[in-house]
Amino acid sequence: MPTNQSRRNALKNLVAGTAAIGATTVLGSFSNETSNSTTLKGNIQHSACRWCYGNIPLETLCAEGKKIGLIGIDLVGPSEWPTLKKYNLISTMCNGAEINLVDGWNDTNFHSKLIQNYLDMIPLVAKAGYKNLICFSGSRRGKDDETGWKNCSDGLKKIMSTAEQHGVTIVMELLNSKVDHKDYQCDKTAWGVELAKRIGSPNFKLLYDIYHMQIDEGDVIRTIRTYKDYIGHIHTGGVPGRREIDESQELYYPAIMKAILDLGYKGYVAQEFIPTSNDQAQQLAALQKAVQICDV
Numbered sequence: 001m002p003t004n005q006s007r008r009n010a011l012k013n014l015v016a017g018t019a020a021i022g023a024t025t026v027l028g029s030f031s032n033e034t035s036n037s038t039t040l041k042g043n044i045q046h047s048a049c050r051w052c053y054g055n056i057p058l059e060t061l062c063a064e065g066k067k068i069g070l071i072g073i074d075l076v077g078p079s080e081w082p083t084l085k086k087y088n089l090i091s092t093m094c095n096g097a098e099i100n101l102v103d104g105w106n107d108t109n110f111h112s113k114l115i116q117n118y119l120d121m122i123p124l125v126a127k128a129g130y131k132n133l134i135c136f137s138g139s140r141r142g143k144d145d146e147t148g149w150k151n152c153s154d155g156l157k158k159i160m161s162t163a164e165q166h167g168v169t170i171v172m173e174l175l176n177s178k179v180d181h182k183d184y185q186c187d188k189t190a191w192g193v194e195l196a197k198r199i200g201s202p203n204f205k206l207l208y209d210i211y212h213m214q215i216d217e218g219d220v221i222r223t224i225r226t227y228k229d230y231i232g233h234i235h236t237g238g239v240p241g242r243r244e245i246d247e248s249q250e251l252y253y254p255a256i257m258k259a260i261l262d263l264g265y266k267g268y269v270a271q272e273f274i275p276t277s278n279d280q281a282q283q284l285a286a287l288q289k290a291v292q293i294c295d296v
Contacts, residue, residue: 040069040295043261047092047270048287049074049235056280062087068288069295074235074270078121081128092268093132093171093207093233097121101175104138106148106185111155118159118170126166132233132268133163134207135172137186137195148185153198160201171232173207176215180242187216189223189230196230205232211272214239214251221259228263235272236294242274245290257296269294 040046050073053061058073058080065073065087072092073084081091097117103110118133125133137152156170163170172195177187186192192206208231214220224231238249245253257269271290275283 049272102139104136105152139183163203176212207233209235211237237273
């Protein structure tokens with residue numbers, strides 16, 4: 001089972017796009033199966049999170065992901081954007097401005113660095129033609145909700161006018177604090193929604209991570225319906241264990257995807273499960289299957 005540390009380390013390595021990029025490998029069995037672009041319905045804008053495929057060179061992930069039908073890759077930093085462009089993919093969720101998952105906007109000690117990081121990154125995101133930039137609340141470290149909301153809103157308000165001017169949406173991810181990210185403050189959808197209301201900008205949204213929110217609050221479809229106006233991005237993942245989103249786990253993704261379509265959701269759905277296999281071809285096959293499951 002993946003731990004809090006596994007994603008934290010992966011994001012640390014990928015934050016500036018510094019993960020090793022190898023030459024495109026020929027993945028015989030998988031490539032033969034996907035020699036022609038997968039025919040998708042076109043209702044869902046499919047993506048996949050880079051960190052889940054850290055042992056696959058980005059060149060390969062892009063080439064094969066394009067065949068699967070991906071529009072882009074999530075959590076890719078500026079130095080790797082040229083590789084995405086080479087394959088006519090986009091960075092569906094940019095990163096590189098955050099410090100990490102625990103030192104976030106809810107702590108004024110980090111505001112100076114975060115504000116500068118985001119003010120520097122927002123124009124880069126816009127210049128590249130991208131729209132979304134991730135952020136995190138950080139760990140509570142004893143802070144009550146009111147202190148967390150105030151600190152986050154005070155800090156984020158200092159970057160929102162720049163985000164609005166550049167057409168970039170700042171997206172705070174909802175993470176579970178029960179299993180993977182102990183003490184993370186933005187661990188319930190309602191908490192993130194209250195923060196969004198206080199910030200009061202159309203360029204601040206929530207990343208609704210289905211895996212995380214199934215663990216911490218459940219009631220996924222009704223929650224999405226209730227807070228649809230505040231959700232700007234969606235991640236998947238099997239529960240328990242953040243494995244494949246197939247019949248081995250407790251969520252039924254076709255119903256969830258149908259619900260978000262019925263609400264008029266136009267954002268991206270990024271696969272964020274950790275493939276069970278270490279074999280690259282099998283990992284890509286699992287990604288293809290997940291995309292097909294979500295392609296309603």
